[in-house]
Amino acid sequence: MKFALVEGGRQEATPASRGECPGCGASVIAKCGTKKLWHWAHSSVRNCDRWWEPETAWHRGWKNEFPAPWQEVRCIAPDGEIHIADVKTEAGFVLEFQHSNISPIERASRESYYGSMVWLVDGGRLKNDPPKFQTTVQAAPVIDAAPLRLLMHDRANPLVERWAGSRRPVFVDFGESQPELPFIADEQVLWRLQYLEKTNNVVATPVSRSSFIGYFRNGGRLRGYRLPQLRARPTMRSGRRGFENYMQRKEARRRRF
Numbered sequence: 010m011k012f013a014l015v016e017g018g019r020q021e022a023t024p025a026s027r028g029e030c031p032g033c034g035a036s037v038i039a040k041c042g043t044k045k046l047w048h049w050a051h052s053s054v055r056n057c058d059r060w061w062e063p064e065t066a067w068h069r070g071w072k073n074e075f076p077a078p079w080q081e082v083r084c085i086a087p088d089g090e091i092h093i094a095d096v097k098t099e100a101g102f103v104l105e106f107q108h109s110n111i112s113p114i115e116r117a118s119r120e121s122y123y124g125s126m127v128w129l130v131d132g133g134r135l136k137n138d139p140p141k142f143q144t145t146v147q148a149a150p151v152i153d154a155a156p157l158r159l160l161m162h163d164r165a166n167p168l169v170e171r172w173a174g175s176r177r178p179v180f181v182d183f184g185e186s187q188p189e190l191p192f193i194a195d196e197q198v199l200w201r202l203q204y205l206e207k208t209n210n211v212v213a214t215p216v217s218r219s220s221f222i223g224y225f226r227n228g229g230r231l232r233g234y235r236l237p238q239l240r241a242r243p244t245m246r247s248g249r250r251g252f253e254n255y256m257q258r259k260e261a262r263r264r265r266f
Contacts, residue, residue: 011064011072012081013037013049019077022047031083031093033057060092060119062109067131067184071106072096074222086122094123098225101125108134113174120177128175132168132183132200139186141166142200146188149213156233161211163204169211175204180221190215193234201231 012019013028020028022039028049030037035057037049046069051057072080075096082097096104103126105119120126132138145166149159163173172179179202187198197218204211216231223229 011048011069012077013039022049030057031081033091057091060115062107065108065131067108067133067182068095068106071104071129071182075104075226084123090122092119092122094126096225102127102225104129104225107131110171116172116175120175127178127180128172129199130168130172130179130181132181133186135167138166138168139183139188142168142181142183143188145169146190146213151236152212154236157215157236158233159213161213163209163211165211169202169213172202173204173211175202178203180216182218190234192237198234 011021012031013022013026014020014031015026015028019031020026022041024039024041026039028037028039029035030049030051036052038052039047040050041047046064046066048064072095075098079096079098082094083091084094084097084103085091094103095106098104103123105123105126106129108131132142145161146159149161149165152158152160161169164170168181181200181202183200184197188200190198193215198215199218199221201214201216202211203214214233216233220229220232224231
């Protein structure tokens with residue numbers, strides 16, 4: 010954990026410090042080595058939150074995009090169940106940053122517990138996920154050009170399949186391994202996966218990373234991207250006009266000159 014209670018106030022770990030866990034009140038000690046992020050750990054092996062996972066640099070980087078008071082917020086359900094949200098905004102919206110694998114049962118439990126929440130998934134955790142997602146993007150039918158929205162099957166690739174059935178918005182951060190989109194060269198991109206209920210369809214939309222942060226920090230708007238020079242708009246049922254076809258047409262036009 011990034012924060013512990015020290016003399017009644019939230020404090021980050023510093024060498025030789027001790028504090029209390031914000032979740033259960035148990036004693037925690039500062040871990041300030043050279044190989045891992047500085048963090049707090051329970052003095053005993055017991056962990057008070059069953060949803061806890063080891064924090065990575067990816068987690069910490071995303072937490073730091075938001076104000077410190079929003080990070081690691083203690084949440085209490087009416088029945089007394091306590092969990093620590095990665096980020097909880099002033100509006101009460103929870104952001105869960107998920108690096109490790111998560112079972113469908115636990116995922117459903119978190120979605121029910123937090124209610125208003127979104128998932129942000131580390132898409133670069135497994136080395137085969139980015140290239141397989143890239144292949145799906147290249148073949149996916151385009152259902153909207155502005156902003157770009159692609160249609161996928163919920164078993165199109167392992168990453169998409171793992172999150173099938175989610176009832177909350179899922180955003181994927183591929184980091185430096187993000188799929189190549191030649192008309193997006195200015196900034197990092199997240200992929201929003203919208204699982205359509207009672208179907209096997211998923212709508213995938215690339216959105217600006219900075220707009221995602223702004224949306225939750227100050228009520229900005231999520232910004233997608235426009236697909237340039239699109240000649241046709243396929244229907245939801247069409248599987249023949251995909252992003253790959255668009256790139257082939259663009260390459261054919263280039264060879265004429």
